[in-house]
Amino acid sequence: MTFEETNKNRRSIRDFKNTPVSDEIINQVLKEALEAPSSSNTQPFKVVVAKGDILKKIGEDLTFKYNTGQKLRKLNIFSKIYTAHKYKLNVNNVYKTIQGKYPEIFQERRVKTGFGLYKVLGIKREDKKARAASLARNFTFFDAPVGIWIFVDPKMGYTSLVDAGLFMQNLMLSATSKGLGTCAQGALNLWREPVDKHFNVPKGYELVCGLSFGYPSDHIVNSYRPEKIGLEELLVSKRK
């Protein structure tokens, strides 16, 4: 594949085959991801790769947190606090995903992208149950056989986030070039405790993002290609 083809073929994959991915291929993709630039070549990231029984357990823990969090909405404030504390439901507060509405034009783009996805899935706007079930699939990695989590050392400040993003994009393009699929997921950044239970993430490292990783299935959801903004929206105009 040319770069243009690889770049075009990379789309967020939200349904995977259960075909395992060999360690050899995973390692090759990670090595290619490491070719990414980073500030002064600091490479301030650490990566967790989970598969098999461990991934299943992480998925069960995340799903439990998500489902319990959904039920919290119906409880009174005291039961909410008690339950959130008991089941450690408070979400990651460091590199947090925005809860609730996004600001300004970003909410518009988010809604458009979200409804585009539900349309492909045949989920009606008002069908909250189906939407919640679709969201919940984030926590079982859309059935992917591999889950990847990216942590950075926050002592490196903003460049650590830039570096992590570049690393992730290299990883996703490398995967695409090998016929694999990925989905970067802020949803996998909500709770890190299920991952920490199984892996020795170095002290102080903070979770930035998770990714599902595997071979794309031919489910219709994977045909979704959300529209990107055009250059006229991208480019800043010159001062008159």
Ligand SMILES: Cc1cc2nc3c(=O)[nH]c(=O)nc-3n(C[C@H](O)[C@H](O)[C@H](O)COP(=O)(O)O)c2cc1C
């Ligand atoms: C930081 C980040 C977080 C994301 N979080 C999620 C997520 O939690 N769940 C999901 O299904 N997709 C998630 N995505 C995928 C985006 O929705 C997707 O990249 C966007 O809609 C554009 O589609 P494309 O990747 O197919 O080009 C995330 C992407 C990024 C870069």
